[in-house]
Amino acid sequence: MLMKKIIFGAALLIFAPDCFSQQIIDLEENSPYSYNGLEYGFYITNERSREVKGDDYDRYEVNLFVTVR
Numbered sequence: 001m002l003m004k005k006i007i008f009g010a011a012l013l014i015f016a017p018d019c020f021s022q023q024i025i026d027l028e029e030n031s032p033y034s035y036n037g038l039e040y041g042f043y044i045t046n047e048r049s050r051e052v053k054g055d056d057y058d059r060y061e062v063n064l065f066v067t068v069r
Contacts (some may be wrong), residue, residue: 032067039067 025040027032032041046061 001049006035032065034069039065041065 009014027033027037027040027042030041032039042062042064044060044062048059050057050059
């Protein structure tokens with residue numbers, strides 16, 4: 001019984017990370033990425049800088065989209 005638990009635990013450690021991994025894609029602005037019949041992308045609609053307590057910060061308004069191809 002103990003041997004079955006050890007084998008099961010070892011199998012989980014070996015195969016579990018593959019089950020939970022996700023694909024990472026670098027998107028570029030105005031260049032949609034096609035996957036599984038859908039197109040994913042984004043574009044920046046507004047860009048501005050603001051000073052807060054002596055430090056400059058950039059702010060962006062980003063629109064994300066997913067369309068059926």
